[in-house]
Amino acid sequence: MKKKTLPFDKDLFKRSVLYNVKTLYRKTMEEATPQEMYQAAAYAIKDAIVDHWMTTQKAAAEQDPKIVYYMSMEFLMGRAFGNNIINLQAYKAVKDALEELDIDVNVLEDQEPDPALGNGGLGRLAACFLDSLSTLGYMAYGCGIRYKYGMFRQKIQDGYQVEVPDAWLENGNPFELRRNEYAKEVKFGGYVTMYTDDMGRTMFKQEGYQVVKAVPYDLPVIGYGNGVVNTLRIWDAEPIQCFQLDSFDKGDYQKAVEQENLASQLCEVLYPNDNHIAGKELRLKQQYFFISASVQTAVQKYMQNHDDLRKFYEKAVFQLNDTHPTVAVAELMRVLMDDYQFSWDDAWDVTTKTCCYTNHTIMAEALEKWPVDLFQRLLPRIYQIVDEINRRFVDQIMRKYTGSAGIDVQAKIRSMAILYDNQVKMAHLAIVGGHSVNGVAKLHTEILEKRELKDFYEMMPEKFNNKTNGITQRRFLLHANPLLAEWVTNKIGDGWITDLSQMDKLKAFANDKKAQNEFMEIKFKNKERLAKYILEHNGVKVDPKSIFDVQVKRLHEYKRQLLNILQVIHKYNDIKTHPSKDFYPKTYIFGAKAAAGYLTAKLTIKLINSVADVINNDPDIGGKIKVVFIEDYRVSNAELIFAAADVSEQISTASKEASGTGNMKMMLNGAVTLGTLDGANVEIVNEVGEENAFIFGLTSQEVMEYEKNGGYNPMDIYNSDPNVKKVLDMLVDGTFSEDKELFRPLYNCLLNTINSSKADQYFILKDFESYLEAQKRISDAYQDKKRWAKMALLNTASCGKFSSDRTIKEYVDEVWHLDKVELQ
Ligand code: NBY
Incomplete structure (x- = not known):
């Protein structure tokens, strides 16, 4: 279909906002609350939409x-407001019009549930x-x-x-x-x-x-x-x-x-x-x-x-x-x-x-x-x-x-x-x-x-x-990450908005020092934006210069948030025992809702928060690592989080995650995948190249083989790997809770001493060492600024396949x- 720019009448929109505030609320702009202004503006946008809606339905009836x-x-x-005006190609007009009415478009967008x-x-x-x-x-x-x-x-x-x-x-x-x-x-x-x-x-x-x-x-x-x-x-x-x-x-x-x-x-x-x-x-x-x-x-x-x-x-x-x-x-x-x-x-x-x-x-x-x-x-x-x-x-x-x-x-x-x-x-x-x-x-x-x-x-x-x-680049780049969207458009034109395969053209800039710097500068600004959100919502100060290592998704045992937090505990031990060793600062960011009746998942959330409390307040750590659990993970804050991620944690037990789509959203925004060969991770690695992702752990074949044979015995790992033993013991020795028994159920999930065939069903201990090693590779890679910038940029450049336009x-x-x- 021919691409056409839709006419958007900015003055009409302004008049319509004022009129709506009056007729909906019997108020002037000065009297209206931000929520009322949002409603007034949204109704004005809907007016513009309805004409197109009717035209489409009429054309469909004929054809x-x-x-x-x-x-x-x-x-x-x-949220619909921002996305609607983006797809109407009216974002700038609306932003300007609102500014003329003394309204900040971001404040307005935040009014929408x-x-x-x-x-x-x-x-x-x-x-x-x-x-x-x-x-x-x-x-x-x-x-x-x-x-x-x-x-x-x-x-x-x-x-x-x-x-x-x-x-x-x-x-x-x-x-x-x-x-x-x-x-x-x-x-x-x-x-x-x-x-x-x-x-x-x-x-x-x-x-x-x-x-x-x-x-x-x-x-x-x-x-x-x-x-x-x-x-x-x-x-x-x-x-x-x-x-x-x-x-x-x-x-x-x-x-x-x-x-x-x-x-x-x-x-x-x-x-x-x-x-x-x-x-x-x-x-x-x-x-x-x-x-x-x-x-x-x-x-x-x-x-x-x-x-x-x-x-x-x-x-x-x-x-x-x-x-x-x-x-x-x-x-x-x-x-x-x-x-x-x-x-x-x-x-x-x-x-x-x-x-x-x-x-x-x-x-x-x-x-x-x-x-x-x-x-x-x-x-x-x-x-x-x-x-x-x-x-x-x-x-x-x-x-x-x-x-x-x-x-x-x-x-x-x-x-x-x-x-x-x-x-x-x-x-x-x-x-x-x-x-x-x-x-x-x-x-x-x-x-x-x-x-x-x-x-x-x-x-x-x-x-x-x-x-x-696939995922839509309109919401997850154009709307969520305006700085990067503009940068991409400056480099390769705006064709990517409706044809993500054009991102490929960015590969020409992978070794370009200036482009690399610009790319990482944008990432830094997005990290500052997220740091501000975290400070406002969690009261925790995080350093945007640290590596933002992100795992946001529903909480489920197979997604293995527990593996991640155990690894954090290990890192904590490591810093405590080697205070003078060089550590590149890292911020571990979690966001996850647990089904209301899913006790193991809910306890994992409690553990993450308890570990965060201990680590974030330990003077020995001196901020080298921070742990943040973002409350109420949802589409609107996901947009901020994806834009700010350096590392995309996709660590499900191989064979369990059907596809994943958060992995694609982070790749689009220039995060590097740290993951297992599961779901669409396999295809992500195929597109970006193994050297631009960090892969670890059992393969799906191996997992299914173990499952066929009744699992494995995690006790062997507990007994032979002192790192694992120490971390697990800390779950039940009072380090993270006065009540030593609080986290016992998690400990038992990993080391079921009564029924070993029910122990560690998601191969957390089996993959632990390999995961630590991948984390280490990440820290090393990040310190080579040029290498990291190239990797991050190549992830954005290689995400063309993962547009939902292609899937559709x-x-x-x-x-x-x-x-x-x-x-x-
Ligand atoms: O669908 C997810 C998969 O876990 C993920 O790998 C995949 O990328 C994504 C899109 O294909 N599945 C999912 O989100 N499932 C549910 O949300 C869900 C909700 C309700 C019920 C079952 C599954 N239910 O039975 O009530």
């Missing part, structure tokens, strides 16, 4: 391109994908849930994580539109009856159900500089009718109250687990709620301008973001058969050609399984359909394998059936009910094919494909086959 419905329980959008409708990588990926879809000019709907409370806000009290509700909608959301006219009904419970229709066909109907009204709220997703505006449609639940007491008999009254309760609970809160299933009934209700509403919408939209629903898949594709939206398979079958009288075979043909599934994890505890009785009680008609899908699939397995030499048909059924052991296996439903299954990095897809989903891969290899994740292009070319919409 009738195929649409992708990206179905996801999570969209971790982050982070819409945190996601946990971590999976939710943020969905947000990056929407940004890329609009920027590339494809028609897309994000389909999700409008949680009243998003990801909890994290407070650190006495070193412990405390969860505080995130009332992000408290002041309203100026960018959203409530679309009551598109409301849908969603039915739960009851029972299924059979009847014969006029044409003598056997039909099914759900009766005696509870019903809630699904009301969509639309949020604009603006493409960069092309005028395309797509829609993130998130659903809220409302009771279906205001009941009047006198018109209800006792049963109706009960039901009305129940329906109202259901509606008020449904969208109350996001489950704060990542890579772990809570298995709660309400969660399944949430899933069916937003899926039913979204599927009904997609079918109705299609039927507005087409008459043959058997060709639905030519105009619509459903991408299921992990298994959470997988009931879409059965819901589409239901709508086609029950509402449009399709035969089973016709409905199945359309459904499998419409649905695609992305897998984001191989962690066993993250595989979604629902108890049959719960599933059946909540979704009786959907269960019937799943049962029939399963029956036919098991039949297919038997037909394929019965009589094949050396194949145990029962074992195949055990490993692939959708219904087994009284459970509904959502991943199996997603694989069978769609035509594409993808992993999110090369290694991850390989592990799916060779191990986790081996039987499926053997039976239907054509469905499997890889789509290595691959989905479009290989899976979705969308057409671009052309704006006049």
